[in-house]
Amino acid sequence: MNLIRLKNVKKVYKSGVTAIYDLNLKIEKGEFVFVIGSTGCGKSTFIKMLYREEKPTSGQIIVGGLDVAKLRNSKVYKLRRKLGVVFQDFKLLSKSTVYENVAFALEVFGLPKSEIHEKVLKVLDLVGLKNKAKHYPHQLSGGEQQRVAIARAIVNGPKLLICDEPTGNLDEVTSMEIMSVLDEINKLGTTIIMVTHDTTIVNKMKKRVILLDAGRVLKDYEKGTYVHEAG
Amino acid sequence: MKQVRILGRDIRDSFKSVFRNFSLSLASISCITITLLVVAISIVLSINVNNFATLVEKDVTIVTFLKTDTTDEQIKIIEAEIKDLDNIESVVFNSKESITEEFMEASDTYKKIMEEWEEGENPLQDTFLVKVKDINYIGETAKKIEQIEGVQVVKYGAGMVEQLVGVFEIVRNITYGVVVALILVTAFLISNTIKITISSRKREIEIMRLVGASNINIKIPFIFEGLFLGAFGSIIPMVATIYGYTALYNRFNGQLFSPFIKLIVPSPFVYQTALILLGIGIIVGMFGSWRAVRKYLKI
Structure with a gap:
């Protein structure tokens, strides 16, 4: 079953710049997909449309059965509850602890305290931060902060995890740690779409790779077939 | 049950948030305090002037x-x-x-x-x-x-009475006009200060949206925060009205300059005025934050 389906999607910004020309894509449940391409190829726009930070100018985007393009502003939360998003800059609440940052994503559902407690500790354990629950973000390293962000994104068990350059601010070793966390989450059944320009990671992970260029899919490499040649 | 739980959390978080963003909260609270003090003085003055006018008129x-x-x-x-x-x-x-x-x-x-x-x-x-x-x-x-x-x-006293009534009418309109204008200015000032407080938390709103909070879920904590800011900001003006006016009344034995000009007896007048101040603070605080958050929920 397709978790994500894009049909004839086009995006033209108000400034007149066309970011995406006629995009057609299908992503299955449980896949791990890298989206790569040079700066300005439209990968950010593509991923933003998936969680409806941007609306397509025309075409159809279906995510988990929701028609994203037709989703009203006041109903966006319905989509957001089905997916998690991780960013390059983590986007944590600096004045809240690790625990509170993660619990925040569950509190909006109105779950009872005991259930929140249980779920938060479980997910912090999964990302290896159970012992830092009471720390504030500024007391953590970049890699740890990103793991908090991942924990927050997956704590309510979404089917889809969208990662926008999650390793962009991290060194190589830390990046690989994050990747192994993501791989673990993927193995538990969550579909992952990750935008990156780090070819080392892409080469090592051997997953499906979608190469965008000037707003079009230049090539869609099946799992394990993409190898980036240096230089 | 679920909604009650969410509401309970909203109230708790908005209360916490007043203290976590202390410097900005303090800016809002002092702005509310100062403007409400001015409003308090104008209310006390205008009601006393009107009371005096009514007493004189009744005596004719x-x-x-x-x-x-x-x-x-x-x-x-x-x-x-x-x-x-x-x-x-x-x-x-x-x-x-x-x-x-x-x-x-x-x-x-x-x-x-x-x-x-x-x-x-x-x-x-x-x-x-x-x-x-x-x-x-x-x-x-x-x-x-x-x-x-x-x-x-x-x-x-034909002629003189008409003149007196005319003067009182003008005085009444001016004092009411001043009070209404002051309340409007207060509303504008407070809601703008709160707007700045909330603009600094654009990121927080963004994250709330990201994790699937509905628009109403995002608005409610901020509206409560506005309520708390308004309530905290009204404390000093309320206390000043109650004790300040009572002290003034006792100091002048209930009359100003001559027995002819009588001041309004403090109770229940000061308590009513204090409640009005609290009401203005709370409503304007809530309105200000609602206006500010709304801006960030349009995408």
Whole structure:
């Protein structure tokens, strides 16, 4: 079953710049997909449309059965509850602890305290931060902060995890740690779409790779077939 | 149950948030405090001025002089006829005998002269002291009384009363206008300060949206935060009104410069004013944050 389906999607910004020309894509449940391409190829726009930070100018985007393009502003939360998003800059609440940052994503559902407690500790354990629950973000390293962000994104068990350059601010070793966390989450059944320009990671992970260029899919490499040649 | 839980958390978080963003909260609270103090002063002043004007207006009396040969029965008929008119607040009869006594008590000279009057020689007239409900129509009412059979003449300070009423009317309108204008300015100032407080938390709103909080879920904590800011900001103006005015009242023995200008008794006046201040603070605080958050929920 397709978790994500894009049909004839086009995006033209108000400034007149066309970011995406006629995009057609299908992503299955449980896949791990890298989206790569040079700066300005439209990968950010593509991923933003998936969680409806941007609306397509025309075409159809279906995510988990929701028609994203037709989703009203006041109903966006319905989509957001089905997916998690991780960013390059983590986007944590600096004045809240690790625990509170993660619990925040569950509190909006109105779950009872005991259930929140249980779920938060479980997910912090999964990302290896159970012992830092009471720390504030500024007391953590970049890699740890990103793991908090991942924990927050997956704590309510979404089917889809969208990662926008999650390793962009991290060194190589830390990046690989994050990747192994993501791989673990993927193995538990969550579909992952990750935008990156780090070819080392892409080469090592051997997953499906979608190469965008000037707003079009230049090539869609099946799992394990993409190898980036240096230089 | 779920909604109750969410609401409970919203209230708790908004309360926490006031303290976590302390410097900005303090800016909002001091802005509310200062503007509400000005509002408090203007309310106290305007209500006192209006109270004074009302007291003076209520004191204006139409003195109705009856013809000297009026019999007791005629007096009763006249009284009934006056009471039948519109715009009559009260009618008090003052007989020439009681007026004579008043004069005799007031001065020995009068006493000497008046004591010599024989029965039936008293040149004074029986009078009715009439107070009206609406002073704006005092002239018409006086005319109607004058036309009653047996009434010789009426006096109420024609000309001067109209002027006084005119002046009071202007003073009232000015004070009300000032209070309303001040409240509007306050609303604008407070809501803008809160807007700045919330703009600095654009990221927080973004994250709330990201993790699937519905728009209403995002708005509610901020609206509560506005409520808390408004309530905290009203504390000093409320205390200042209650204790400040009471102290002022006691200091001047309830009158300003002369017994003629009476101040309003503090209780319940100060408590009502304090409640009004709290109400303004809370409503404006909530409105300000609602306005500010709304801006960030449009994508």
